[in-house]
Amino acid sequence: MADTPPSAPSLYESREPIFPRRVSGPFRNLKWALLAVMLGIYYITPWIRWDRGPALPDQAVLLDMANRRFFFFWIEIWPHEFYFVAGLLVMAGLGLFLFTSALGRVWCGYACPQTVWTDLFILVERWIEGDRNARLRLHRQKQWDLRKARLRVTKWVAWFLIAMATGGAWVFYFTDAPTLLRDLLTLQAHPVAWTTILVLTATTFAFGGFAREQICIYACPWPRIQAAMMDEDTLTVGYRDWRGEPRGKHRKAEGAETLGDCIDCRACVNVCPTGIDIRDGQQMACITCALCIDACDDVMAKIGKPRGLIDYLALSDETRERAGNAPRPVWTHVFRPRVLLYTALWTLVGVGLVVALVLRPPVEMTVAPVRNPTFVMLSDGSIRNTYDVRLRNKHGEDRLFALSIDDAPALTITLEGEDDTTVDVRANETYLQRVYVTAARGTPEAQNERTEFVLRLEDTTTGDMATKETVFNGRDN
Template sequence: MNAPDLKEPKGKRDWSEAVSVVARKKPSPAVPDKLYEKSKTVHNQRIDGPFRRFKWAVMVVTLAIYYITPWLRWDRGPYAPDQAVLVDLANRRFYMFGIEIWPHEFYFVAGLLIMAGIGLFLVTSAVGRAWCGYACPQTVWTDVFQHIDRLFDGDRNARIRLDKAPWGPAKIARRTSKWSVYLVISFVTGGAWILYFADAPTLFADFFAGEAAPIAYATVGVLTATTFALGGFMREQVCIYMCPWPRIQTAMLDEKSLIVTYKDWRGEKRGSLKKAAKDPDAYGDCIDCLQCVAVCPTGIDIREGPQIGCITCALCIDACDRVMKDIGRPRGLIDYATLEDCKHEAAGGTPVSPWKTLLRPRTLIYFTIWGGIGGALLFALGVRSHTDLTVSPDRNPPFMLLSDGSVRNAYTLKLRNMESRPRVMEVALGGLPGGVLWTDTIALENAGRSQEIEVPADATRTVRAYVLAPADTDEQGFTFTLTSLDEQRESDTAETRFSTPGGNP
């Protein structure tokens, strides 16, 4: 197109009129009719293949773990709950099979959360968004609801036709039946969650008898509503718009990360079988059948390159491999591959072994950190003591001066027995020459350097302790030592101070 003539016009027309003429001659850019386009419902097509079967296996395993775990029993003796996995908020305990976590041991939970985060980094740097594609709760429940769709409405084409059909008795009946199943699954999902926080059989019976706590009904209601909405209707919008991980994952990926990739140097130029038969050299392997788009649960076209909507479920690989097999062309047009491997293969090289891709410095560093934290947690769990002592001295008054000149200090002791049986424990003084100890459970006449106290199973006993020292005692530090009087002989020591009138305030 020739450039418009911007010379000053002759005659009576002024410059502004000339500019308007030029503007009319210049083609205007395309302006969209709408600034916002309503998202279309994604109806993915059923597909069978190795990755689809792997998704089935992961879905069955994860759902079985979620729904069955609260009902598993674990014998911890007569003094502790027998639910295998229990978050006992009322008593501030966390039970997982043979492990019991107390509030002061929250570092174990923090360590597990850190391991989960680093594990996610490791998986993403190695195989992209494999977590999103297979094990993420949103993916698992979306997969369940999509299979419910096929059960009631048929496969992809039938669902599309039903969506376009006008509302009538048949469509209303189908939708009502399907949404009722959605609701039942959502309710069971919310109901299973609360069973982790109380004895499952008892809470189950109380819930349907109307005797459960109000928070139980509120929690089930909220989780039912969110599962129904997110898994039944929002689906891919959660993965694309609501979840922050697609935006974070770019920092985890590099040119050596395995991702689902369309090999454009092999597939382009796209054309049908008829066109390729007439001119084989002009067309690539992609026959533009759109099967990769039809099976995608988020509705993207992987041939457009890596994008935020790809959850790396690899269903497009199953679809493309089936098409390649049917038309007699080699598989792998869409495949798990690294960008580095793609460049190498496009230049005529052979594909790199996946093991070489996975065993590289970045993934090994992540795995080393992940394994190191896990090893440290296991070591701490193995050597931890089941006896714990905390000491709090009285601050007001800090001491009592008795008539004979001796000085008495008062302390609050918390004796923690982390065994599932009662234990007799000994509290003894360390240091403080001439000092004697007695508690609110015995008389002053029985004071001595140590006292024996029975602590209930899996409990913390609070005891008031009094320490008496001679009149000439200076302010100084000393210790309380708690020792279990059983075969384990576990002990814990707490340091504190003895206050006197001549000491520092």
């Protein structure tokens, strides 16, 4: 019988779950504070009320998709003002470039939603199952008993409730929160609301509870983009190997005096949420959360060594410190040309948006000439053009608008369905009005092929005006 060939080694290694150890210190406290603030903003904001009058919703922050409107406290963004949203997205992108060029992946470590909810899920896991060693023992326990089942089910239920609250809070941003909550409790909510909550609950439960660091390492594109934003002066979490190596246990034995400051306690590895060893150098999986700094500083304090074996460093600091020089001050790393350029661009876009918001008119209109036909000859020989005029009333009450013509006294204006040249537009609505402009027979406007004129819109209550240049098409003789 022929020998059975050996099986080929597997090229796939299954994921080993990461159970970060609890750590305390300034960076961990900063992360807790930011987590509380950001989650508070996310969950509470839809319930803040803002009185805009009887014709408008009283929710402070509302993405009113049905009426194509975005409300943010006293600011109201209309569909044709989408450039404000585009400007905010540009500012968000520039902000990411700015912080990454100055402090590495500080966004990922402190403010990314994946990081925030993963921190929250790990906190719940620690409350229920214990710290790292207890969770490791529970994970390695192959046989399920009553205790393991109770702890796991309790944890999963808590995660599910957090995930459901996350999905529920998101849909409250798109409709009146109290009304939607009543509809959800009475099972009368629209299927879109239920579907959105279900999808967000499932993704939050899976990403924050199980995928965790895999989202940061494999799914998120930012680790692969960040290299273009960083240079040798970017501050990021690093290990001073010239001080820590050779590492080893500092026992009273021959050769101990030749060891570096690192005692190879692996505290930095045990607290890392992505499971890397920062002593191996900068890695794509590092999210710059700085928890390894807190862990290492705590160990250094216990063995009587100075802090900073793991710290925020720049590559340019390594050369200086290896030569025995002090590192450059932090401000020289932060305030450098690339960072200042991003700051200037970010500020420029922000100032532009504020100026555009302040200067935008309270009354607006758009004019669209009807091109088929371009003009009509009436029975008395006069020439008439037709225009579709869209009027926007941005006030919280109904307004009476008057239309008139500037720079062309021979042209007369009439409104379809109206006895005069005024039209009533309801509060916070857009109204489409068909307008007729007529030139009498024999006038230059009736005989010339094109005559430019200005259509003027006036708010009869406040006197606010809007104008629009357009063209009257006459009969070319």
